[in-house]
Amino acid sequence: MIRAAVLLCLGLLLAGCNTVPLADTPTRAKITDSTLPPMKVFSTPHPSAPTRSNANIAADFLALHFRLESGRKLDYFTRFETPVTVRVSGDPPPSLEPDLRRLLTRLRREAGIDIRQIARGSANITIEVVSRAEIRRALPAAACFVVPNVSSFDEFRRDRRKPKTNWSVLRTRTRLGIFVPYDTSPQELRDCLHEELAQALGPLNDLYRLPDSVFNDDNVHTVLTGFDMLILRATYAPELRSGMTEGQVAAQLPALLARLNPAGTRQPAAPVTETPRGWIEAVQTALGPGANPGARRSAANTAARTAETLGWQDHRRAFSHYMLGRITQVTDPDAAQSQFQAALHYLSRDPATRLHAAYVVTQTAAYAIATGNGAQALREIDPMLDVAARAENGALLSTLMLLKAEALDLTGRPDEARSVRLDSLGWARYGFGSDWAVRAKMREIAALNPQNRGRG
Structure with missing residues (x-):
C-alpha cells in the first residue's frame, strides 16, 4: 500500500515546457468560469542581481549570442536598432495582457530597452496566439517559439523553409513573430512570453550551465532573472551594434560589464565548463517526447555517468540525479529518494540554486507524506514556500502548499491544513489553469496521505 502511494510522486513532476528544439528555432518548450476561489496573480518582481564574475558573464554573453541551441555558430551579433513595438494578434486569453504589460514594464526599467505595445498596425514583434495543436504540428517538441522575418503563423508556415x-543569415532584427498557445495555463502562457520575447530581443541560445536564467532548457526559472536583465541591458548597450563579429563584441564586454555590473569586477572568475552534446542529447531523450521507458532510463543513466565522469559539482550534476530519480521512482521509489538526496547535496553548495532545490523537495516531501512522516515533510516544505513565491511560480507554490496541507493533517492540525489548502487554490488556478487540472492535482496529492487511503 505504501509503495503504491509512493508511486504517485511521479505525478508531482513540475517540468515547464518541453524545450527540445527543432533545428535552429529557439523555443521555450482559456480560463473558464470556475467554482474554485479566484485566480491569484503575482504583482511584484523579485530579481536577484547576478553574483558571478564579469569574466564569466562575458563568456556567457558570447555563448548566448553567437550559438544557436543546436550548437550552430552565428557569425554576427544581432538586435533591434530602433525602438521596439509589440502587437498581439489571434485570440488571447484574459491573463495575457496583464502579464505582457508587466513584462514590458520590467524590460524598460531593468533592461533599459525602448519597447512598447501597440494595438494595431505593423509591429517589430507580433505575438500571435494560436492553439497548442497548431504549434505541435509545426514544432512537435515546442510549447511556443519565435521566428525572424514573419508577422503571422500563416507567413511562418508559408516561408519556414526559406532563407x-x-x-x-540574419544581420539585424526588424520583424519577428512569436507564437504562443491560448489553450494552456496562465503560467505556461506567461512563461512563454518571458522566454520568447527575451529571445526575440536578445540571446538565441540556451545554456545548461547557467544556474540563474531562463536561458536554460532545464526550465527551472520561468520569469526573467536579474542575470537575464543584465544580459539584455548589455545587448542594447551603445557600445554594441548589429553586424559585429564575436571578436568585436568580446573586445567591448569587459568595460561594458564593468559599467553595468561593477560588483562583478570584484568577483574572481570561475572555470567555465562546457556542457557536452552527449549530455544534452541524453537529457533530451530522457525528458523529451517519444522515447519509451527503457530508453528514458538508459539516457538518464548516461547523463548521470557523464556528470560524474566530468566531475561536475554544480546544478547540472544535481539535475542529472533529479532526472534519474524522476525516471526510476516508478520502479524503485527508495532508490529514487537516494537520487533526490544526492541532488539536494550538490544544490546546497550554491545559494543561487534554491529554486532548483524547491523542485526536488516536491519529491522528497511527497515521499515523506506517503510514508506517514508529516513532521519531516513540513521541515522540508516550509523554507521553500518563499522561494517559489519569489520565483513567481504558481504551479510550484500551490503544489508545495497542497503538500503542506497533507503534512499538517498528518500532524494533527486539520484547521491549519484546511486554511493552507484553500489558500493554495488561487495559485493552482494560475499555475495549472482549468478546474479539472486543479482538482486533479488536489486529488493526486491527497492520495499520498495514508489517512486518505481507502476513502474512495
Whole structure:
C-alpha cells in the first residue's frame, strides 16, 4: 500500500515546457468560469542581481549570442536598432495582457530597452496566439517559439523553409513573430512570453550551465532573472551594434560589464565548463517526447555517468540525479529518494540554486507524506514556500502548499491544513489553469496521505 502511494510522486513532476528544439528555432518548450476561489496573480518582481564574475558573464554573453541551441555558430551579433513595438494578434486569453504589460514594464526599467505595445498596425514583434495543436504540428517538441522575418503563423508556415526565417543569415532584427498557445495555463502562457520575447530581443541560445536564467532548457526559472536583465541591458548597450563579429563584441564586454555590473569586477572568475552534446542529447531523450521507458532510463543513466565522469559539482550534476530519480521512482521509489538526496547535496553548495532545490523537495516531501512522516515533510516544505513565491511560480507554490496541507493533517492540525489548502487554490488556478487540472492535482496529492487511503 505504501509503495503504491509512493508511486504517485511521479505525478508531482513540475517540468515547464518541453524545450527540445527543432533545428535552429529557439523555443521555450482559456480560463473558464470556475467554482474554485479566484485566480491569484503575482504583482511584484523579485530579481536577484547576478553574483558571478564579469569574466564569466562575458563568456556567457558570447555563448548566448553567437550559438544557436543546436550548437550552430552565428557569425554576427544581432538586435533591434530602433525602438521596439509589440502587437498581439489571434485570440488571447484574459491573463495575457496583464502579464505582457508587466513584462514590458520590467524590460524598460531593468533592461533599459525602448519597447512598447501597440494595438494595431505593423509591429517589430507580433505575438500571435494560436492553439497548442497548431504549434505541435509545426514544432512537435515546442510549447511556443519565435521566428525572424514573419508577422503571422500563416507567413511562418508559408516561408519556414526559406532563407528569410534562418537565424544564421540574419544581420539585424526588424520583424519577428512569436507564437504562443491560448489553450494552456496562465503560467505556461506567461512563461512563454518571458522566454520568447527575451529571445526575440536578445540571446538565441540556451545554456545548461547557467544556474540563474531562463536561458536554460532545464526550465527551472520561468520569469526573467536579474542575470537575464543584465544580459539584455548589455545587448542594447551603445557600445554594441548589429553586424559585429564575436571578436568585436568580446573586445567591448569587459568595460561594458564593468559599467553595468561593477560588483562583478570584484568577483574572481570561475572555470567555465562546457556542457557536452552527449549530455544534452541524453537529457533530451530522457525528458523529451517519444522515447519509451527503457530508453528514458538508459539516457538518464548516461547523463548521470557523464556528470560524474566530468566531475561536475554544480546544478547540472544535481539535475542529472533529479532526472534519474524522476525516471526510476516508478520502479524503485527508495532508490529514487537516494537520487533526490544526492541532488539536494550538490544544490546546497550554491545559494543561487534554491529554486532548483524547491523542485526536488516536491519529491522528497511527497515521499515523506506517503510514508506517514508529516513532521519531516513540513521541515522540508516550509523554507521553500518563499522561494517559489519569489520565483513567481504558481504551479510550484500551490503544489508545495497542497503538500503542506497533507503534512499538517498528518500532524494533527486539520484547521491549519484546511486554511493552507484553500489558500493554495488561487495559485493552482494560475499555475495549472482549468478546474479539472486543479482538482486533479488536489486529488493526486491527497492520495499520498495514508489517512486518505481507502476513502474512495
